[in-house]
Amino acid sequence: MSDQRASRRRVLAALGATGMGSFAGCSGLLKEDPTADGSQTAGSSPGSTTDSSLNTAIANGDALRITEFSYEETSVRQTDVVTLTLTVANEAVEPVEADLVFQTVEDELHAETQSIPSESTTTVTAQRELLQTGEYPFQAAVVYDGAVVATVETSISVDEFPSSFVGVEGTDFTLNDGTIYLSGADANSEFLVGLTHPHHKQLRPLVFDGLEHIGASVLRLFVSTAPVEYGGPFPGEDNEKFFRRFDMAVTEAKRRNIRLSIPIMSGGPHYDAHPVDHLVNHVPGYVYAAETAAEIDDFYRNEECIELYKEWVEELLTHENHLTGVEYRHDPTIMMWELGNEIAWTEPWTRESQTLRPWIEEAGPYVKDLAPDQLLTTGVHGWPDGRNDFVGDYQPDCIDACSLHYWVGPGHYDLSESEAEALLKEKIEAAHDRLEKPLWFSEYNWGHPAHPDSPGELADGFLEERNGKLEKWHTRLDESDVAATAVHQVSPKEVVEGLMERKRSSTTIYPFEDDGTVEELRRYARLTREKSTATAVPELADSES
CATH class of the missing domain: 3.20.20.80 (Glycosidases)
Structure with missing residues (x-):
């Protein structure tokens, strides 16, 4: 398993090809030209192989699958740091190297290159502080050989924090159901x-x-x-x-x-x-x-x-x-x-x-x-x-x-x-x-x-x-x-x-x-x-x- 950072240019190019780069208004991610310093080729990308049957299986979605994209928190409020978990299964008989990507509503990207063992799974996590209220969409993808082969979306509802204003009753400050000093x-x-x-x-x-x-x-x-x-x-x-x-x-x-x-x-x-x-x-x-x-x-x-x-x-x-x-x-x-x-x-x-x-x-x-x-x-x-x-x-x-x-x-x-x-x-x-x-x-x-x-x-x-x-x-x-x-x-x-x-x-x-x-x-x-x-x-x- 490799923990090296995935090539941002390679990932952006792959996401752009599927339209994922414009997720939640993030079209700015796709303005970077993926060929500005030479295009990635199948031979130079992670996961490239001479085994065409494996490539075909992955391209068809038969080898790499996202089995989990979740977060543990049952309720989320402003300033909470959530941990997103992405689990990818490799059902092929050979290890596969792929880029595992998190994308948020704010144009930020977390991507890791991982070697996924054969007939096994790999899990990666990403943390994010959520400062704005409302629905907060996230998307994850698996990028192999310069192409997106699996995607998944989730949305986190973020509540206002603090949830109420300090008030006044007589000589006291109040907060919701009682006094606060x-x-x-x-x-x-x-x-x-x-x-x-x-x-x-x-x-x-x-x-x-x-x-x-x-x-x-x-x-x-x-x-x-x-x-x-x-x-x-x-x-x-x-x-x-x-x-x-x-x-x-x-x-x-x-x-x-x-x-x-x-x-x-x-x-x-x-x-x-x-x-x-x-x-x-x-x-x-x-x-x-x-x-x-x-x-x-x-x-x-x-x-x-x-x-x-x-x-x-x-x-x-x-x-x-x-x-x-x-x-x-x-x-x-x-x-x-x-x-x-x-x-x-x-x-x-x-x-x-x-x-x-x-x-x-x-x-x-x-x-x-x-x-x-x-x-x-x-x-x-x-x-x-x-x-x-x-x-x-x-x-x-x-x-x-x-x-x-x-x-x-x-x-x-x-x-x-x-x-x-x-x-x-x-x-x-x-x-x-x-x-x-x-x-x-x-x-x-x-x-x-x-x-x-x-x-x-x-x-x-x-x-x-x-x-x-x-x-x-x-x-x-x-x-x-x-x-x-x-x-x-x-x-x-x-x-x-x-x-x-x-x-x-x-x-x-x-x-x-x-x-x-x-x-x-x-x-x-x-x-x-x-x-x-x-x-x-x-x-x-x-x-x-």
Whole structure:
């Protein structure tokens, strides 16, 4: 038996002669000229022989027969890898060498040259990941002496996965027949989308491996804020490169059964509200693009800025993933959209009112009309320091859940323990009791100033301190039935210090190296799964994987 790869040119020529090459619209396979570098002859093809009686028997279908073309799976869903089995019987008294071929709807070919023993069978297999829903046809053939002597077809029905959208009931997220609590992380979109990195295909699975290891069931996936000249997206521009990369990230989340919350763009919070002179998908970038806008805050009140934002919303939500064939707005993997990450007035504490409600009531219904099956939140910071009107900004009916970014450590707002506890209590009560909506605890971690002597190194005792804070917060979140959480941020050491050659920050979590932190995140992930009543809750990955 030979496991050498069959000649693609020889196989294509044989399939073309029978019309099999145009199977399922794959006519492009036949455009290759089989005689471009010399035609195959009977004497040079596998299976050629001077025994004309054997050739005749094979040509008549009396010697080589397909006895099985099957797959084991009883039900198949998106991202499943199916194994197709092809068994060919040789009823002749001599061994026969032939090409055994698999052809799919997507013009891909798997072919092997096999020596089939006399009066015996040979079995070959091929695996295929199925990403698109619906009927997925496959065809197999036996090619002998440049001619197709046997063919068979089968079709696999592929179901949508996940099978349903996350919903809302009161202060809970729901999934089909019950409640679902989710825990996960933010991750650097630079690593997940990788617009500026030629090795993005290495970065993405490594980050998702880390997310899976900590037990993440939800990921806050940022739309890139890379400038347009580096492949970043912007309404009206050529966004193909961005979408192809973003498609890969969405599809990888689908493979891992990790739900996504996606900020549509980045805001212009007070620490990053400087004018820009290039197109980029954040508030200053929109102001730069709008001829009638003069200052950063015009984004929330200028009609041209609002129309540009809506143009991007429509392009993003109606984009069809080139891998799955599903528009983003119809994909249950995307649990929720966020109007923007940390949207706020530039100096909100100087204003009589900090609310963005008029803008939210303009933008929110536009998103919900396009994507009624997916949830919507604002993405505001939610702090009591004059940045946002937490209650006012979440009152509009178009907003399904409240989000909160909780930065209370010495590396950020440096609140005392009592102040931090009071803040968390206040926001949970506001979301659950006053607004009667779920709380999406979408950014949190214990940040610390950089090590004074070694930037990028954690201060002595920092990990133990962080682990204690996380455990305390998780216990409080669990007791309060907070619907979903995302710790900020998970990036593997192999990515940060290896491929990217960077220094870590105190809010970077290494998902395989940070002793205690990983165990605590997995502990909380286990709690969220145990208290969920929905039957379709994702399983917690093995800690050894």
